Amino acid sequence: MLFISDIHGCLPALERALEWADKLNCRHLILLGDILNHGPRNPVPDGYNPPRVAERLNEHAERILAVRGNCDSEVDQMLCQFPLLADYSNMLLGKQRAFITHGHLWNDTKLPPLARGDIFCFGHTHIPMARWQEGRLMFNPGSVTLPKGGYAPSLGHFDGTHLTVMGLDGNTIEQAEINEY
Template structure:
């Protein structure tokens, strides 16, 4: 199963357009949205092309292929605009021999772990910093942010394909972080 991950869209229409274009060409079965979809939040500047209603319309066009979790900037009002559920604080995606625990990162994160088995993957966003690493028998994966990247990184997204998690630059697909997950 091939998955694409995007986090922290924050209502940016150009970033969402690029994400959906990338998803359409990726061959991924599911687009996993790791929270903070429509609103920029009080600590962030407005992203380029801020248009939450248009972002909702675009995401709704692929609603059947979205798995999403709630970010700290997502609300029940946002859910009213979206045709796919976003109010769960986490989702679990089961692979053959391990699971992906998908959460935004404001509740569960590498410093505040949920219950995980050895070799499980914590997928999170929130920090806007790309991560793909193994530490203490667990895997940590953050696709970065497609709209408001931080830490000097470019806007980025993630892919899981053939047991490898990669973070790619959104505009040119260059790999900036990678880890092979093994059970």
């Protein structure tokens, strides 16, 4: 599965992410919020085209699990043919529970109730992360559109054993084994 966060309406960034989904044979796309709008604190990205981003994602609606970001709204839901307004979701990655959220309500400094060995997946900060902290795997794929902290645009990949943050150039930024704990 492929984790994409903070698209912010940028069509070229989404297209590159979808190319990686194909190359990696990803069955599912996990969208961690801030899908269509650039938001009032962000610059308008090159290639900004929210309606076309919605159309491209709708082509993959049956593959998508999405959560709402702080820049997502009911108007965005009107364009998208997949649910995107949940603040969080839970899923299994292997045998481990993964809590999926954008990161503006729950984040690495304000965690939901998680057991040791659980995985916390979030976006929002635009800073990639894949590491074990205090018995929990913290995973943030960064942003495909507006990376921060000097990082390249990035996304996440789960191969059944590892959660990897990789740049859109294919280089690994961070990686953690999910069965490590």
